[in-house]
Amino acid sequence: MQKYRFFYSLAYLVIISVLTLVFWFFGLEAYGIPLFLALMFLVFVLMKDVMPSIPLFMNALFMVSNTSWSIDDIPLYLYLTPLAIILGMVIHIIRFKVKFFQGGMRYGIALMFLAMILSSFNAPVVNINYIFYAGIGLLYALIYFFYTNSLEGDHKEYLIKMFFVLGILISVETFIFYLRVYDVILALENKTFNLGWGISNYVATYLIMFIPATFYYAKKVKVNTPFVIVAVFETVMLVFTLSRGGMVAFAGVLVLLLIYVVKSQKITKILVNLLIVGVVSFLIIYLNYDAFLAIFTRISELLLSDTGRIEIWKDAIAKFLEHPLFGGGIFARVSDVGDYRMYHNTVLHTMATFGILGLVSLLMQVWQMFKIVLKKIDHLTVILAISLIGAHAHGMVDNIYFMPQFMILLFLVVAVCENANKAPLVGLSELK
DSSP states (O other): GGGGGGGGGGHHHHHHHHHHHHHHHTTOOOHHHHHHHHHHHHHHHOOOOOOTTHHHHHHHOOOOOOOOOOTOOOOHHHHHHHHHHHHHHHHHHHHOOOSOOOOOTTHHHHHHHHHHHHHHHGGGGGHHHHHHHHHHHHHHHHHHHHHHHHSSSSOOOHHHHHHHHHHHHHHHHHHHHHHHOHHHHHHHHHTBBBOOBBBBHHHHHHHHHHHHHHHHHHHHSOOOOOHHHHHHHHHHHHHHHHHHHHHHHHHHHHHHHHHHHHHHHHHHHHHHHHHHHHHHHHHHHHHHHHHHHHHHHHHHHOOOOOOOOHHHHHHHHHHHHTTTTOOOOOTTBBBBOBBOOOOHHHHHHHHHHHHHHHHHHHHHHHHHHHHHHSOSSSSSHHHHHHHHHHHHOOOOOOTOOOHHHHHHHHHHHHHHHHHHHHOOOSSSOOOO
């Protein structure tokens, strides 16, 4: 690993994210994504430990500045992405003789796969499109097994560093979006927020998962003022996504993070940090009063509105009661134009599509996920667990579970922790 030391450094993470920001800003993802894919391929082929490929993959997700393509305009790199990744994985497995299908979540994954197959018996139509979406579900499993069996050592600290850098990256992209719009107030009133690679709910989910890393460093370092300011900035940017579900989910996460930060801290340090948060928040709101007024007005107008979710949830329950054992299949909820749609609730979506068997497999997966992450409890695993809690909480009102970008991230967190659990436990950190 000494030979590849740079790829485990903070400088590596920062350089990749700066490049990502540049490619995104200038709309150059057609060059940036192939570059990152090539680097990922080299990591797979040359390195026994594939941890440095994760920052490349995650940053590539936040590089896409535009996704409004027609079927004829889909860029070549989208077709190259799965080919490059799968080919690199196959070469890695063969070259380094990787043992596959080993991992603490294998039973939950296998049961979910079984539920997906059995649900097809209730599906009105099973066609090539159905098989394609089933294949995406299988891809999650393959990525989990690959990383679980190809990582070496304890990379939790590295993962937290990556989360911290990515949280700043996404916050800066959000800030730039509003700098670019002609009228910020109009953009807020009409919720035109879109970073290209993700709309408000998607951006909020990532921030919910990445902001805890900032709190980790705010607790860890002696002079933590810069991290406190970064945390305030990231939280404000989350508010500017206008994702109500994201804000509600983060409110719960924030309680956990505050408990984590203040535990065993000196009262003077807590008061100083609260003062900094208050001053910085006041200045941001004061300097952007009209923008925050527009946010408050929009949210208050929608406060008692469910934006159609209750009806969607009723439909999910009705579909579940129609096919309680195996559910109505992957396309249990289909729009008028035949697009794949979700029920905006992880539990209800699983029940409607995969029935009781799917629900059991979901509960098993979530249990296994937290069991693995919290097997060795320290500051790092607590923060990663809070990140997972935030994602699952947001999944109660928005599409999180079963979405490729989030599923892969969740499984990567588990894979990192699972490998860390294999490493010898040296000086377990108490939560101070």
